[in-house]
Amino acid sequence: MQRTKNQKAWFLVLPVFLLVAFSAIIPLMTVVNYSVQDSFGNNEFFWVGSEWFVEVLNSDRLHDAFGRQLMFSGIILAIEIPLGIWIALKMPKKGWAVSVCLVLMALPLLIPWNVVGTIWQIFAREDIGLLGHTLAALGVDYNYTQDTLSAWITVIVMDVWHWTSLVVLLCYAGLSSIPDAYYQAAKIDGASKWAVFRHIQLPKMKRVLTIAVLLRFMDSFMIYTEPFVVTGGGPGNATTFLSIDLVKMAIGQFDVGPAAAFSIVYFLVVLLVSWVFYTVVTASDAEDQS
Amino acid sequence: MALELQSVSKNVDGETHISDVSVRCNPGEFNVLLGPTLAGKTSLLRLMAGLDEPSAGRIMMAGQDVTGLPVRKRDVAFVYQQFINYPGFSVFDNIASPLKIAKISKDEIAARVEKVADLLGLTPFLQRKPLELSGGQQQRVALGRALAREAELVLLDEPLANLDYKLREELRAELPKLFQNTGSMVVYATSEPEEALLLGGQVIVLHEGQVQQAGATLEVYNSPASLQAAMTFADPPLNVLPAIKSDAAEVKSLDGDLTLKVNGNASAVAEGAKCTVGFRPHQLGLARTSECEVELKGRVTLTEITGSESFIHVEAVGERWTALAHGIHAPEVGAEVSLFLDPETAFVFAGGAGNG
Amino acid sequence: MAEIHLKDIAHAYVPGEYALKSMDHIWQDGSAYALLGPSGCGKTTLLNIISGLLKPSEGQVLFDGKDVTGADTAHRNIAQVFQFPVIYDTMTVRENLAFPLKNRGMAPADINGRVEEVAGLLEISDRLDSRATGLTADAKQIISLGRGLVRTDVNAILFDEPLTVIDPHLKWQIRSKLKDLHRQFSHTMVYVTHDQTEALTFADKVVVMNAGEVLQVGTPEDLFERPAHTFVGYFIGSPGMNFLDVELDGSRAVLGDQSIDLKQAPAKKSGVQLGIRPEFLDFADQGISCQVTSLEDLGRHRIASVSISGQSAKVIVPSGKPVPSENAMLSFDPDHTLLYTDGYLEESLR
Numbered sequence: 001m002q003r004t005k006n007q008k009a010w011f012l013v014l015p016v017f018l019l020v021a022f023s024a025i026i027p028l029m030t031v032v033n034y035s036v037q038d039s040f041g042n043n044e045f046f047w048v049g050s051e052w053f054v055e056v057l058n059s060d061r062l063h064d065a066f067g068r069q070l071m072f073s074g075i076i077l078a079i080e081i082p083l084g085i086w087i088a089l090k091m092p093k094k095g096w097a098v099s100v101c102l103v104l105m106a107l108p109l110l111i112p113w114n115v116v117g118t119i120w121q122i123f124a125r126e127d128i129g130l131l132g133h134t135l136a137a138l139g140v141d142y143n144y145t146q147d148t149l150s151a152w153i154t155v156i157v158m159d160v161w162h163w164t165s166l167v168v169l170l171c172y173a174g175l176s177s178i179p180d181a182y183y184q185a186a187k188i189d190g191a192s193k194w195a196v197f198r199h200i201q202l203p204k205m206k207r208v209l210t211i212a213v214l215l216r217f218m219d220s221f222m223i224y225t226e227p228f229v230v231t232g233g234g235p236g237n238a239t240t241f242l243s244i245d246l247v248k249m250a251i252g253q254f255d256v257g258p259a260a261a262f263s264i265v266y267f268l269v270v271l272l273v274s275w276v277f278y279t280v281v282t283a284s285d286a287e288d289q290s
Numbered sequence: 291m292a293l294e295l296q297s298v299s300k301n302v303d304g305e306t307h308i309s310d311v312s313v314r315c316n317p318g319e320f321n322v323l324l325g326p327t328l329a330g331k332t333s334l335l336r337l338m339a340g341l342d343e344p345s346a347g348r349i350m351m352a353g354q355d356v357t358g359l360p361v362r363k364r365d366v367a368f369v370y371q372q373f374i375n376y377p378g379f380s381v382f383d384n385i386a387s388p389l390k391i392a393k394i395s396k397d398e399i400a401a402r403v404e405k406v407a408d409l410l411g412l413t414p415f416l417q418r419k420p421l422e423l424s425g426g427q428q429q430r431v432a433l434g435r436a437l438a439r440e441a442e443l444v445l446l447d448e449p450l451a452n453l454d455y456k457l458r459e460e461l462r463a464e465l466p467k468l469f470q471n472t473g474s475m476v477v478y479a480t481s482e483p484e485e486a487l488l489l490g491g492q493v494i495v496l497h498e499g500q501v502q503q504a505g506a507t508l509e510v511y512n513s514p515a516s517l518q519a520a521m522t523f524a525d526p527p528l529n530v531l532p533a534i535k536s537d538a539a540e541v542k543s544l545d546g547d548l549t550l551k552v553n554g555n556a557s558a559v560a561e562g563a564k565c566t567v568g569f570r571p572h573q574l575g576l577a578r579t580s581e582c583e584v585e586l587k588g589r590v591t592l593t594e595i596t597g598s599e600s601f602i603h604v605e606a607v608g609e610r611w612t613a614l615a616h617g618i619h620a621p622e623v624g625a626e627v628s629l630f631l632d633p634e635t636a637f638v639f640a641g642g643a644g645n646g
Numbered sequence: 647m648a649e650i651h652l653k654d655i656a657h658a659y660v661p662g663e664y665a666l667k668s669m670d671h672i673w674q675d676g677s678a679y680a681l682l683g684p685s686g687c688g689k690t691t692l693l694n695i696i697s698g699l700l701k702p703s704e705g706q707v708l709f710d711g712k713d714v715t716g717a718d719t720a721h722r723n724i725a726q727v728f729q730f731p732v733i734y735d736t737m738t739v740r741e742n743l744a745f746p747l748k749n750r751g752m753a754p755a756d757i758n759g760r761v762e763e764v765a766g767l768l769e770i771s772d773r774l775d776s777r778a779t780g781l782t783a784d785a786k787q788i789i790s791l792g793r794g795l796v797r798t799d800v801n802a803i804l805f806d807e808p809l810t811v812i813d814p815h816l817k818w819q820i821r822s823k824l825k826d827l828h829r830q831f832s833h834t835m836v837y838v839t840h841d842q843t844e845a846l847t848f849a850d851k852v853v854v855m856n857a858g859e860v861l862q863v864g865t866p867e868d869l870f871e872r873p874a875h876t877f878v879g880y881f882i883g884s885p886g887m888n889f890l891d892v893e894l895d896g897s898r899a900v901l902g903d904q905s906i907d908l909k910q911a912p913a914k915k916s917g918v919q920l921g922i923r924p925e926f927l928d929f930a931d932q933g934i935s936c937q938v939t940s941l942e943d944l945g946r947h948r949i950a951s952v953s954i955s956g957q958s959a960k961v962i963v964p965s966g967k968p969v970p971s972e973n974a975m976l977s978f979d980p981d982h983t984l985l986y987t988d989g990y991l992e993e994s995l996r
Binding site: 179181182184185187188189190191192195198199200203204 | 697699718719720724725726728729730732734735736737745746749750790793794
Binding site for chain 2: 684685813818821822825826829840841842843846847866867869870871880881882883884885886923924925942943944945946947962
């Protein structure tokens with residue numbers, strides 16, 4: 001294409017540039033600004049340099065929240081990805097059942113985060129919730145407000161219920177893009193079901209799986225609303241994940257400086273993990289092509 | 291009114307797509323742009339249309355420089371290999387769409403669309419949607435859009451490539467006639483030499499972004515200016531034999547086993563210099579048809595039968611050649627056959643086959 | 647290897663609407679067949695019935711006399727090459743070729759020997775250990791074929807328009823390789839295509855189909871010289887056969903105020919067409935008078951369009967031979983002048 005010989009195009013980009021500036025860049029710079037200063041109110045700020053960062057990085061509180069966060073993301077990925085693939089494989093390929101399944105699958109995704117939290121908060125209550133009451137009646141020792149394990153299970157089951165559909169839908173899209181000829185050829189070659197999965201379905205789903213893992217990792221790493229509504233981060237700090245901790249620090253205690261430093265570290269961690277993951281996957285993709 | 295490209299070049303990201311092309315198309319002419327895949331046919335068509343600007347050179351329309359003029363300010367119609375129509379419009383509205391944009395009166399539009407539909411045999415389908423038609427009919431609708439607007443310049447980029455063999459044959463015979471009376475300049479890009487011959491008119495032989503030869507189609511076919519032009523305008527491939535000019539009227543194969551009396555055909559080659567003899571499959575027969583033919587021995591590797599002709603691939607004199615037999619002949623693979631060549635009809639080009 | 651008998655086969659996707667009309671055909675063991683016809687003629691339906699992807703609504707499929715109508719693809723021991731190359735992306739070329747053998751539980755040492763042997767035949771020994779994904783389309787098609795060839799239990803190899811995605815200048819190389827392999831292995835091969843050159847080049851016998859019906863099964867020579875149906879005459883050859891509506895008067899075909907003497911007198915008198923290929927019409931000093939309406943020069947020969955008593959026909963004129971501009975006369979080669987009633991070749995001429 002021919003290169004333009006004037007600078008008119010910049011004017012066309014300007015509105016987007018302004019929008020991004022107001023929605024992302026300026027708030028981000030405000031956070032950076034807070035993270036290197038201290039304030040005792042009255043809008044007076046003092047330069048503190050990297051002090052908050054040192055404090056935040058050395059705080060046990062952050063380490064604990066970070067550990068809980070990693071464990072949570074790890075567990076839900078380990079459940080949702082295989083479960084999602086399995087459901088996608090089991091879904092019907094044609095006919096009216098396809099639309100029914102797709103609608104059913106999409107339903108949890110359409111419910112607002114806080115509503116999901118509220119649903120499970122009530123559903124799992126021992127006194128009035130169907131699940132909690134049934135479990136109690138069966139003699140299972142279950143109480144998510146008291147017991148750490150119960151709280152974790154509740155939060156994880158809730159996330160799996162809410163988000164496995166996303167993995168299913170992505171995998172289903174990947175699967176339906178495989179031409180019939182592949183399945184026919186595999187039949188002719190006498191391939192077992194496992195071989196078909198290993199050598200046809202899995203390789204063809206690789207790209208969508210990459211996206212699924214990335215999305216689920218980032219989302220779960222930043223989870224806030226649902227556990228906040230159900231457990232409020234408790235019992236104790238048992239389900240206090242990074243974002244809940246951050247909010248406690250910034251809003252609850254009004255430690256704006258450390259909270260800002262915390263958010264920047266948090267942001268960088270998500271960015272770093274996503275980047276590493278993406279690079280590794282695309283590199284192995286490039287290897288496939290050569 | 292003529293379209294003239296003057297030393298036009300086009301580079302994209304350091305790669306040369308079109309290199310120093312000068313061609314002239316006259317009104318009412320049917321021009322065939324012939325070249326293999328990646329020869330630069332589409333790039334050249336886009337330059338002609340004004341979809342791209344050349345990196346160097348000028349494009350003149352009716353004596354006016356239009357080099358920088360964008361496509362919407364030119365009077366150009368473009369038909370692609372894919373059947374591109376507005377899926378939501380009826381056939382009538384598809385053909386009428388460029389006329390509506392040109393703000394032509396309703397009655398005039400109806401009259402023109404009816405005329406075009408009649409020419410293309412689309413009259414019974416005017417109220418249907420393009421996707422309810424067969425591939426051949428869909429491409430007719432796209433052609434109808436180009437015809438109806440009566441553009442000065444009509445560019446066709448392999449418009450028949452996606453059609454079934456027999457349909458292609460029918461549409462190909464109709465095309466030159468359709469445009470004959472419109473006064474438009476037509477440029478038709480194709481990768482098939484056979485198609486160029488069937489369409490007739492003028493041909494521009496393109497290879498690796500350069501014009502090899504341009505002129506009346508048959509003239510170019512019968513007297514190619516260079517080995518490359520002869521090879522590009524040949525399907526199945528041109529038979530070649532690297533040789534040395536041994537005498538004023540003779541060439542010898544490199545191993546000296548074969549002497550061909552080519553008489554005046556080698557006048558452009560210096561005596562004792564390397565040259566390449568080229569001849570088309572129909573010049574290599576399985577039966578003697580005249581006294582002056584040379585007999586050669588060959589071994590059959592494959593016979594391709596097109597339905598009314600047989601192309602017999604042979605190995606002879608250490609080369610891979612193709613002979614043509616009319617009707618259906620399928621000698622056994624591996625069989626030894628006699629081949630007959632009239633050396634006086636062969637082309638002789640200066641230089642070796644590799645650097646031709 | 648096996649003889650395949652399609653016994654009174656017919657298929658309708660929607661009850662009553664036959665996509666494949668009733669037919670009975672034997673595919674001889676070791677022969678190469680082509681299924682030729684325009685899109686939508688039922689050739690893919692027929693192929694799917696042979697491969698077992700589709701159960702015919704009527705009739706039986708017999709492999710060497712054994713009824714396999716109900717058996718699925720995996721149990722028919724057929725190999726198939728599809729329109730688009732199917733290879734296993736995660737595997738090397740060697741693993742791709744070994745895959746069907748591994749699945750059938752062959753000993754690793756035997757597998758290796760067999761793979762090496764087939765790779766040698768296909769001339770891909772040097773790239774056995776490279777990944778299969780990066781290869782070109784033609785190399786991938788060769789590997790798909792190789793997965794069929796490694797097996798020793800294959801009854802037939804089916805090809806479904808296998809050259810669709812292959813570069814034109816590579817097509818004839820693959821064609822000659824296929825021919826070569828057929829001569830060496832003499833597998834029963836069935837090749838589906840809409841391209842006459844591909845069908846005629848590949849097959850010993852060509853099955854021409856149109857509108858769900860098999861119109862003719864014959865050698866390329868049969869299809870050229872004695873098309874059994876007007877559609878075959880039209881579809882094979884370019885330009886196709888000329889057909890002229892004629893009245894019959896004893897053993898003469900009457901065309902307007904002229905007539906042509908025929909070798910035999912047909913039984914039926916109405917709905918008769920005279921068929922002759924453009925190759926067998928010749929400008930002569932006497933014969934049927936016609937007007938030359940246009941002349942196309944294709945370099946190697948010319949095609950003249952003529953009008954004979956108001957009906958149009960094409961004549962192939964060898965280069966060098968003059969075409970009369972006035973008072974043109976056409977001679978009809980009597981051995982190649984055929985008669986068709988209601989589309990089918992006169993029985994006495996078959």
